[in-house]
Amino acid sequence: MHLPKMTVVGLMSGTSLDGMDIAVIDVMKDNTIDMKLKHFTTIPYDPEVKARLEVIVKPSSQSPEISSMNMLLGEVYADGILTALDEVGLEADQVDLISTHGQTIFHDPLSKSDDPYYRPNTLQIGDIGVIAERTGITTIGDFRTRDMAVDGQGAPLVPFLDYQLLKSDSTGRILVNIGGISNFTVIPKNSDGSDVVAYDTGPGNMIIDAFISWMTDGEHSYDEGGKVAASGAIDYEWLQELMEHPYYAALPPKSTGRELFGIDYAKRLWSEADMRELSYEDRLATVTALTSFTLSGSLRRHIDHEDVREIYISGGGWHNKTMMKWMKTSIPEHVHIGSSKELGVDSDAKEAIAFALFGYLGFHRQPNNLPSATGANKEVIMGKICWGSN
Structure with missing residues (x-):
């Protein structure tokens, strides 16, 4: 098999951590492989880079x-x-x-x-x-x-799909996803993509799932339908303190995850609930409200400004009726709220x-990010x- 001639750069960084070995070669293949070394150099690591590498390559737990x-x-x-x-x-x-x-x-x-x-x-x-x-x-x-x-x-990425498949010429739309983290995509009507706004709003189901697992000694991994939260009472004083987290006030583009709102954060909130002597139901109601109200608060900032008349929700949070009920109380009545399934996109598979x-696009060498959403x-x-x- 004949393969065309190519100039190829080969790079190797070995376990010695000395630096980079870089070879520039011309290579082609006909019946045999023909390689010609055009240049070779070793470039040492900056001393600080090497020092940091030495720390992280040491075996740890x-x-x-x-x-x-x-x-x-x-x-x-x-x-x-x-x-x-x-x-x-x-x-x-x-x-x-x-x-x-x-x-x-x-x-x-x-x-x-x-x-x-x-x-x-x-x-x-x-x-x-x-x-x-x-x-x-x-x-x-x-x-x-x-x-x-x-x-x-590097996030959120799903707004690219939202823009490509779910934009509207007649009204502004917001596409919400509530997974472990909550995020949404705001698409003004007749959008050309440059005016799309998207970001993570904060916790979705992550804290709720951790709480329900601890409450049931691991027997349940989520609050089915939001039934447990519905049986409790929101501690509004504690909720207000939780909503003062600096992430909520940060301006987009922004993204978050377990680093801010993961298991360590959940443990801290569980301990605070213990100190407040909250029942299991009340603490679950409060963290469910945290997701509902931080999400709806972010949504309200865009509804009037972008002439939004439709909100479509996907992800596991859509099935939490209590979360949805509390979120909807803060959204103007003229805004339709439904599942992304109404637009032909399965809310769980989105x-x-x-x-x-x-x-598909990456394989065919086509751009597949949305700079207005990620800040690229x-x-x-x-x-x-x-x-x-x-």
């Missing part, structure tokens, strides 16, 4: 677990994909592409002015090489980093659908590809 879990999740994802294909009656060779978000284990989109070596960063694990090998299907993943490379926050779209300085093609046998 977490580093081998993270590395191992990256591979394990690849296997888990591959098995899940093959199960789904079996359920729908498809063979792996009938599928062209897998597009995976992976599991976020850390996300910090902000720089630190007092640390010139710190960079906004994000890490999703679930190795695409393992998925491609286990399934035989070409796999694309690791989308967020490319957006961050052009000064975006995010997975979005990443299928990102993968330009459109880019997100995603890294690992080729399968297909």
